[in-house]
Amino acid sequence: MATLQEIMAKEPALASGHRMCAGCGIGSIVRTVLAASDKPVIVANATGCLEVVTTIYPYSAWKVPWIHLTFENAAAVASGIETAYRALRKRGKIGKEVNIVAFGGDGGTYDIGFQALSGALERGHKFLYVVYDNEGYMNTGNQRSGATPYGASTTTVPAGTKSFGKPQWRKNIVEIVAAHRIPYAATAVNHNILDLYNKAKKAFAADGPSFIAALQPCTTNWKYDPALTMKYSKLAVETNFWPLYEFDHGKLHINYKPKNRKPIEEFLKGQGRFRHLFKPENKHVIETMQKMIDEEWERLLKLEESGAVL
Amino acid sequence: MSKWKSLTGAQAVAEAMRQINPDVVAAYPITPQTPIVEQFASFVANGIVDTEMIPVESEHSAMSCTIGASAAGARAMCATASQGLALMWEVVAAAPGLRLPIVMPIVNRALSAPINIHCDHSDSMGATTIGWIQIYSENAQEAYENMLLAIRLAEHKDVLLPVMVMQDGFIISHGVENVEIFDDDAVKKFVGERNPDRFLLDVDHPYTIGPLALPDYYFEIKRQQEEAMRNALKVYLEVGDELSKISGHKYPYFEEYKTEDAEAVIVVLSSTAGTAKDAVDELREEGKKVGLIKPILFRPFPYKEMREALKKFNVIGVLDRSMAFGAYAPLYSEIRNTLFELEKRPKLQSYIYGLGGKDIFKSDIKKVFEELLSGDVNPEEQRYIRLRG
Amino acid sequence: MSEKKGWKELMRGSDLPPASSLEYKTGSWRTLRPIWDPDKCTHCMFCVAYCPDMAIPVKVTEEGVKGFGGRVYKGTVRLETNFDYCKGCGICAEECPTHAIKMIREEEAAKASK
Numbered sequence: 003m004a005t006l007q008e009i010m011a012k013e014p015a016l017a018s019g020h021r022m023c024a025g026c027g028i029g030s031i032v033r034t035v036l037a038a039s040d041k042p043v044i045v046a047n048a049t050g051c052l053e054v055v056t057t058i059y060p061y062s063a064w065k066v067p068w069i070h071l072t073f074e075n076a077a078a079v080a081s082g083i084e085t086a087y088r089a090l091r092k093r094g095k096i097g098k099e100v101n102i103v104a105f106g107g108d109g110g111t112y113d114i115g116f117q118a119l120s121g122a123l124e125r126g127h128k129f130l131y132v133v134y135d136n137e138g139y140m141n142t143g144n145q146r147s148g149a150t151p152y153g154a155s156t157t158t159v160p161a162g163t164k165s166f167g168k169p170q171w172r173k174n175i176v177e178i179v180a181a182h183r184i185p186y187a188a189t190a191v192n193h194n195i196l197d198l199y200n201k202a203k204k205a206f207a208a209d210g211p212s213f214i215a216a217l218q219p220c221t222t223n224w225k226y227d228p229a230l231t232m233k234y235s236k237l238a239v240e241t242n243f244w245p246l247y248e249f250d251h252g253k254l255h256i257n258y259k260p261k262n263r264k265p266i267e268e269f270l271k272g273q274g275r276f277r278h279l280f281k282p283e284n285k286h287v288i289e290t291m292q293k294m295i296d297e298e299w300e301r302l303l304k305l306e307e308s309g310a311v312l
Numbered sequence: 313m314s315k316w317k318s319l320t321g322a323q324a325v326a327e328a329m330r331q332i333n334p335d336v337v338a339a340y341p342i343t344p345q346t347p348i349v350e351q352f353a354s355f356v357a358n359g360i361v362d363t364e365m366i367p368v369e370s371e372h373s374a375m376s377c378t379i380g381a382s383a384a385g386a387r388a389m390c391a392t393a394s395q396g397l398a399l400m401w402e403v404v405a406a407a408p409g410l411r412l413p414i415v416m417p418i419v420n421r422a423l424s425a426p427i428n429i430h431c432d433h434s435d436s437m438g439a440t441t442i443g444w445i446q447i448y449s450e451n452a453q454e455a456y457e458n459m460l461l462a463i464r465l466a467e468h469k470d471v472l473l474p475v476m477v478m479q480d481g482f483i484i485s486h487g488v489e490n491v492e493i494f495d496d497d498a499v500k501k502f503v504g505e506r507n508p509d510r511f512l513l514d515v516d517h518p519y520t521i522g523p524l525a526l527p528d529y530y531f532e533i534k535r536q537q538e539e540a541m542r543n544a545l546k547v548y549l550e551v552g553d554e555l556s557k558i559s560g561h562k563y564p565y566f567e568e569y570k571t572e573d574a575e576a577v578i579v580v581l582s583s584t585a586g587t588a589k590d591a592v593d594e595l596r597e598e599g600k601k602v603g604l605i606k607p608i609l610f611r612p613f614p615y616k617e618m619r620e621a622l623k624k625f626n627v628i629g630v631l632d633r634s635m636a637f638g639a640y641a642p643l644y645s646e647i648r649n650t651l652f653e654l655e656k657r658p659k660l661q662s663y664i665y666g667l668g669g670k671d672i673f674k675s676d677i678k679k680v681f682e683e684l685l686s687g688d689v690n691p692e693e694q695r696y697i698r699l700r701g
Numbered sequence: 702m703s704e705k706k707g708w709k710e711l712m713r714g715s716d717l718p719p720a721s722s723l724e725y726k727t728g729s730w731r732t733l734r735p736i737w738d739p740d741k742c743t744h745c746m747f748c749v750a751y752c753p754d755m756a757i758p759v760k761v762t763e764e765g766v767k768g769f770g771g772r773v774y775k776g777t778v779r780l781e782t783n784f785d786y787c788k789g790c791g792i793c794a795e796e797c798p799t800h801a802i803k804m805i806r807e808e809e810a811a812k813a814s815k
Contacts (some may be wrong), residue, residue: 006746007777014755018786019722022753024730025790029753042515046380056722057523059533059715060706063722067512069383070522071410072402075376081366082336082380082388087513089335089364089386096385096513118376121369193796195750221790229791229804232751411714472713510716520717532708533715539708 012037020063021055025228027192027218038202039101048076048110051141074114077122080104084127102129108149109139123182130205130212136220144223148173153287161278179213180249186212188248193235217244225274237269242299252312319491321484324452325417326351328459331499335386338366338377342396343429344481345419371396375403382412385511394421394435407474408443413466414474421481422668430669431481433634437642445475446611448581452489455479464551470543480583541612565614567606574603576684580631591677618650627659627684633666661689665697731789733804741801744774748793756787
């Protein structure tokens, strides 16, 4: 089991000088996931925050081979790389073993990238897909995505006198992915480095596609002080807003069960995107949110207990 | 030793792919291109090639996988038509900017709406400004040979641009011809190996491909791409000369048929040129001085050479198998552009024919020639062949 | 930063060399600066891991360095923040378990160094 000291001793795959917002949560995700690979890594990146901030011509922060094509095809590009890898190895043209990672934001994964992701999973390519989930189209200023939580205000579904923000809950991307019967799928969060690292390690060892949905608080668009990114990650987990679990060959294992689940208000407080929920007329939204979170948690517990395999 | 086989246009392209034996092929079905990937899939299934095939879930992913594989260092291909090309247009537009040598057979089919599975050129004519090299094939033999030329042209270090090789949907793709398939070893030697100077799987030399370029750099990067297109004009002829040594055929920018003393010529692409050559022959027997020009390399467009060839004619009819709604039809537009610099210009007439697979007959083409010879032309008027009403 | 290249000098196809972003010093974004007190540091690595800019370098040491409570910390230890790139987000100060990092205004740091 690696320690944080061992993980941090590895040279980060991302160099400084990129244009992430001060306090961005993506950096620790990328560093940790790529550190977990014991082979050289090739990265396919969808359009979005990570791609834009790390590769503004003529500056690239990537130390590893990296490709960006368009918004919806990180999984398809990774499939192409993976197939080329198999073909060229078969033909004796390359000797080194590699790991292939696709990075996409929630927009490029839950929404526009959904088809390519599903196709790649169904075909069984050996690659790891990591979604850095900041719950909206954040690179373009907080538009609503399929990952945006219930009650959040975004620019395309803003809170107002006639609206409390997003009226739908988000997709359960990890279960959808796990239903493709892939070897490994998990949630993770950017502050729990060891959990993310171990999950990435399992993912790289999987004999087929693997998937990690890493929650990534976004200071600019969730609207909180940049220093508090990790605080919100921790609250997300402690309130069961973002449970940490994994599907290992279809079997659910919940990694962390808070002894005293914090009420969802603790997470919502201080985030500009949820500020409107603290108005008296929106109290019902928080109540509904709490109910949904609790029901979802119960369902997860039951699923884990049942030992059922997806 | 070359072999003669009875093949459809689709099968002929699959034969070329068999001989090329690419590393990766991404396959998604769309009429009338499907037989290409089906034939190739059976080669794979029977160990005739050892290509890795990716059965993708849409054309958009077909091109995305192909680009990923090509950037990774593989020789990668995919095929499509019509709506498939339209769907993958987003990534098709990105491929030239990444300077990847992808060869993609296009089986020309009309664009929706309404949906139509038959031949016209609206699909490939919708992709003329994004930086793909475009080559049109008259028949299965040409489709086969153009694929071989295309791969060498695409991978040439002064070009490194993707190439579309067109053939008419159903007419050629599903029509059987006798095709001369050149010797496997000779073709293998001609096609050679892909040796990219940079590729993602070369992990010891990492680099970044596909960054964000802001207004300070985007223009410069695109100008570089334009330079590669200009180089393609020269390289196309060089590669063609080399291919001639195996095939015994020539690979000009365009074919000139009985044009030496012609008074009226038509300019027409693809299979209709075949029909038109018969019409020319028959009219010539009647003593009419007619001929035709069949463009082969459409992008980059060889304006200078085309001007030299066209300037001596009195009247030119241009037959387009697609419209550019609200503007001059694509081939007609290029011919107008070609003649612009001339002091004394031939008369021009634009004809639209065959949309959605509507047939065009020898008699139609003869009528066109009669019209041209009679001087009854109006360059501002778009005329339609066999349009009811 | 170097002068902008013309189209003939650019790498082909918008390709870029690795880690070319190191030329872009994001430290100029800072309005707050982290002041790290090595005497309070347990070299837990949280600040290193959390820094979005990889701006806290580390080294691996056998002999170790003196840290919190005068103890010697061996293995991977943190070094001074790389102020060429630190954007002053404050995550390191917020998350440090021993409060070994304090954020001060950048102007004050400039004054202090004079």
